[in-house]
Amino acid sequence: METTKDRILNATAELFRRYGYTGTGMKQIVAQAEAPFGSIYHFFPDGKEQLGRDVIRRSGEMYRDLFETIVAAAPDVLTGVQDFFTGAAEVLRQSDYADACPIATVALEVASTSEPLREATADVFESWIAAGAARFAAAGVPRSQARELAIQLIAVLEGAFILCRATRTTEAMDVACAHTLASLRSALPAISTTA
Amino acid sequence: METTKDRILNATAELFRRYGYTGTGMKQIVAQAEAPFGSIYHFFPDGKEQLGRDVIRRSGEMYRDLFETIVAAAPDVLTGVQDFFTGAAEVLRQSDYADACPIATVALEVASTSEPLREATADVFESWIAAGAARFAAAGVPRSQARELAIQLIAVLEGAFILCRATRTTEAMDVACAHTLASLRSALPAISTTA
DNA sequence: GTCTATATTTGGATAGAC
DNA sequence: GTCTATCCAAATATAGAC
Structure with a gap:
């Protein structure tokens, strides 16, 4: 079953994607989560910053x-x-260009205002880089190049989200996809042409 | 000379880069601009949204x-x-990872909350794309490819800003630079090897 | 038309009934 | 330990003195 705490976390994540950290209010969160106001401070005693970090x-x-x-x-x-x-x-299309990356907006907003939140976003990006690099390495890309490819993928993906949300088109995402595939293809070992 | 209006515009631009649109207060703006509070509504009668758009x-x-x-x-x-x-x-390094793109943070924040501001950010990105595409086309890149390259450059630049601010390193920007140069190099006509 | 004081709303957070 | 009513600070915006 879905607990009150989960509903709060899910509602917050959804609101952060659309309105960012400062743009999302505590009252807005409990309204969307259909939870009483007190619950938010019961589960997250340190308030908005703790909730944001989680x-x-x-x-x-x-x-x-x-x-x-x-x-x-x-x-x-x-x-x-x-x-x-x-x-x-x-x-992006299905959400009318509302739902993009849940981290990027918050990351930019809090980078200069909250060290705990900034660290949380940094940890997330580092874990994404590691995951991508591991995947690429497993596919045969040399280690250092695998990390660079992962960084490049995440950077262009995040940048494309910005452009797509602003212009309300997916052109940038399509371009990002094509270029990333090209980079990855040239970094992979020669394909064994079966048949 | 620098007018009061200019000081307000400059202060707002600087604050937007670090704290975003919702994170920047009107009082904070006049304080940084060393202007009286009333001036902001004298020069921008429609308030924060008009100031933001400008x-x-x-x-x-x-x-x-x-x-x-x-x-x-x-x-x-x-x-x-x-x-x-x-x-x-x-x-990024000199500003201790505070000063990144003045548009990106605001673009993500306002995309779902203010149509006038969203349009302003879309216009800016479109003008950047056009400028980049024109430059690349002038250097000999075919038209449609020139536009794609410009989009790719802006996307990876913006994404790198996010990663750099979050991690407080320039690794992502260095990677973005190298990959963009590689893409551009392969799109340019063969170099005439002089001497 | 420059500037100060204030109105009004909304923000995060808390106290205490149940 | 769940929930409501409220607090206090900060937000945007306005009114009106000068």
Whole structure:
């Protein structure tokens, strides 16, 4: 079953994606979570900053898992990465360009105002980089190049989210996908042409 | 001379970069601009939204000009792009990772809350794309590819800003630079090897 | 038209009934 | 330990003296 705490975490994550950290109010959160106001301070005694930190970490894990799942389900890493970008573009369109990355907006907002929150976003990005690098390395890309590719993928994905939300088109995501696939292809070992 | 209105615009632009749109208060703006509180509503009768729109447009133009200036001063477009990325990394380090793109944070924040502001950010990004595409086309890159390259450059630059601010390193910007140069190099016509 | 004092709303957070 | 009523500070915006 879904606990009150989970509803609060999920509501906060959703609101952060659309309105950011400072743009999301505590009252707005409990309203969306259909929870009484006191619950938020019962489960998160240190208030908004603690809630924000937990949401950042949880969202970071969820999206890393999503990446892993999509890539694991694909026949090869190239197709997996393509599916990931295609999925991101699809979510943007279906949500009327509201739902992008749950970390990016908060990361930019809190980088100069809250050291605990900044660290939480840094940890998330580092874990994403490690996960991507491991995947690419497993596919045969040399270690140092694998890390660079992962950083490049995350950077262009996040940048594309910004451009797509602003322009309300998926053009940037499509471009990001094509360029990332090209970079990855040239970094992979020569394909064994079966049949 | 620098008018009161200019001081307000400059102060707002600087604060937006660090704290975002919702994170920047009107009182904070006049304090930094060393202007009386009333001036802000004298020059911007429609309040924060009007001020925000003007700041977005002005910052957008300034950064487009900066790109043009740097590329124009370089011996070739490859060196120009490299100088641009190097400069971005330098500003990040010198400002202790506070000063990144003045548009990105606001763009993510307002995309779902203010249609006038969202449009302003979209206009800025479109003008950047056009400027970059024109530069690349002038250097011999085919038209449609020139636009894609410009989008890719802006996306990876913005994404790198996010990663750099969060991790307080310039690693992502360095990676972004290297990959962008590689993409651009392979899109340029064959270099005439002089001497 | 420059500036100060204030109105009004909303923010995060708390106290205490049950 | 769940929930409501309230507190205090800060937000944007305005009124009106000068």
